Amino acid sequence: MEKRPARIQQRLNKVYVLQVATIFVGFVIFGISENIKGPAIPRIQFDFMLSEAQVGTLLSLNSLGYLIACSFTAYLTRLWGIKRVTVMAFASMTIAGVFMFLAQQFGWFTASYFLMYIGNGMLEIALAILGARIFVRNTGMMMNIAHGFYGLSSIAAPLIATGLMKVTIYGYTLDWRGMYLVMLSLSIIPMILTLMGKFPEAEEETAERTPVSTLLRDPALWLTVLILTFGVVSELAVGGWLVNFLEKAYDWDTVSASGMLSMFFVCFTFARLFLGTLTDRFGYTLSLIVFSLASGLCTFGALIFGEPAAFLFALSGAGIAMIYPTVMALIAKRYPKESDTVITFTVTLMGVGSVIGNYLIGGVIEVTKHLYGSDTSLGLLRGLQAGYGVIGLCALLCTVSGIVLYSYLHKRKEIV
Template sequence: MKTNAVKINYWLLLLIVFGGFLVFGFSENVKGPAIPRMQDDFSLNETQLGMLLAFNSLGYLVACSFTGAMAGKFGIKRTGIVAFASMAVSGVLMYVSANYVQLSASYFLMYIGNGMLEIGLAIMAARIFVKNTGAMMNLAHFFYGLSSAVAPIIAASMMGWRPMGGELGWRGMYLIMLSLSLLPIIPSLLAKFPGDGGEEHGERLTLKIVGKDPAAWLIVLVLSMGVVSELAVGGWLVNYLEKAYDWSTGAASRMLSIFFVFFMAARLFLGPLTDKIGYTLSIILLSAFSGLCSFAAILIGEPGAILFAVAGVGIAPIYPTVMAILAKRYPRGTETAITFTVTLMGIACVIGNLLIGVIIDGVQKLFGAGKAAKESLTLGLQAGYGFIALMALLCSVSCIYLYFYLRRRNELV
């Protein structure tokens, strides 16, 4: 009977983690089709729209500041339930928002919930996946990639629905999609979470102790560079293909979709490889592969554009594999280590994405004199995307340092 109860509890935990990543992916990526309609409904200028989107990073960083401590004090079960519930509430507030201020407040709350959920799910996964950690972390993040890939398509379709004669629109779409956050609460109420039953996970480890560990800073470097490269593809690939190669929006978007297909397949199938050859070595090889693919795509030109998508194979496992490293290196303080790492990564991502835009403009102005507008723009875009590829290579280089640091101390994972 006890064995059956343990199995049932494990399946409930899997349902929460996998379902949580599905919901997370949907909530993060339905905004693409919705934002133009929000802008029209509230007559927002570009600055107001930019501020609205800035709540993404701000809410995320605010959530990073307290989620780990909240999980340590109140338990990851309650923390997860609060995260799911706050996202559902934000959907209701978004539905009834009457002006820009109310919309901004509801958006901010949504990203607080998103940030809590990202860290909360990482902590849950670290506690649950004690065996085959790399494979299971990658599998969990596969569900995020799956929902991320289909979210824009589903959102665009839903906004055109006409229940009871009226168009559902972006308000109804957000209400329905964010209401899905309530579903993982059901198994959360039934399940027992490791570390919430009197085990003092994380209380022996403080941010000060983590900050004194050189390996922790190397892990931050590895994750930051890898994630900057990963996220930048979604923001810049379509733009690059449209402006450098004169591709249509549809053709460029299809190439981005192919990138996500490679991305999801890598998380699904390469996870076991990380357990087999080691987490640090896996990151060294995969991130180098991603960077080399992107550089090759730039150098070859339009005929090599498929290599932009193939780069997704290398960059996809970085984030979940780093989470596996944190789970193994800091087993009794995982939430503290994740808070430290992910908060600094969030700051680095903001800086990294700003740098890409600055590089594109700077190179275009610096080396574009005497060149045609199209030629100078292409040069700037190549430099900007070259920076994305460089981040992947520097992720590999940083992990080489991490590898030798850990090997000298017999602490490789």
């Protein structure tokens, strides 16, 4: 019997299976932690008596935790290895769930949420670096499939969160505090997988790595940062604002609004699982332009045509889903030896954009409400429409940045 090729043998061994399982399940937990906030935020806002601007500030401060984690995770990965850093990330998220459950004051809750985003940031960098190292063939497809597991959990997360908040155990209703405790405790599962696995560390390169100063002079790198930032701000903002928008602008109940958010992630996940192969076929840069444009047009279409076109909010997920993993694939191909450095740099600056983006959305809502009447239903509607319009604008700015990048790379015959 003919012996299997070494590459196939490697892909079937236990080490590789555990690596892939860690990435896939890690993205499941990431999706849960990011998207259970949709149905929880209106209740958090009510319990702590927060304005829309304060909600935007809360989300921005939490994104700051994500940003801080991104800035030091690559260093910790080189110092301690991906395995330890990944375990720390899952542990942070589990502990954050316990603190949220105990939180009775807004300051304590904010600190707990901040800790969760520290874990999210560490996990994001660790999974991205690991993916860049092991997905050496069909990179775009594999990156999109891996990130598709984020979408899978995101589909179910809002509905599960809504259901858990109504569960009563021995006369105690879980509400949003108990829901966060239960959902974030699931981080223990991938933590066990991580402890069982063996992770590839950075190989010692015989050739010198490109100096950071040289990388920073590359216009393509900065354009990649813009694409990733605008794309991710548009993606993540949906989880925080769509349910709030539908409940307050169209008077939807929580179940219906959460269902629309889940439909967003159905489209989101379908795109990553089944359209990722198109990015390898048509090229990463062109794919970024097409998919971000589709998302932006859907978002503005939903706002312009009103409640009957609300399904376009969900459909926009198919376009915006492709941005993050396709950028990671582009980085892995264009900067193969410096992928860890470039990933850290781009994701860190993306975190800055997330902080500004969430704050901007909340601020735009408040300013527009004042223009139309803060205490009127019209003022609330116009404010929410303007705030959500920022999400669509970010998608279109992602398109513009992609066109500029395509033009730059085309002139240099370096299209990726």
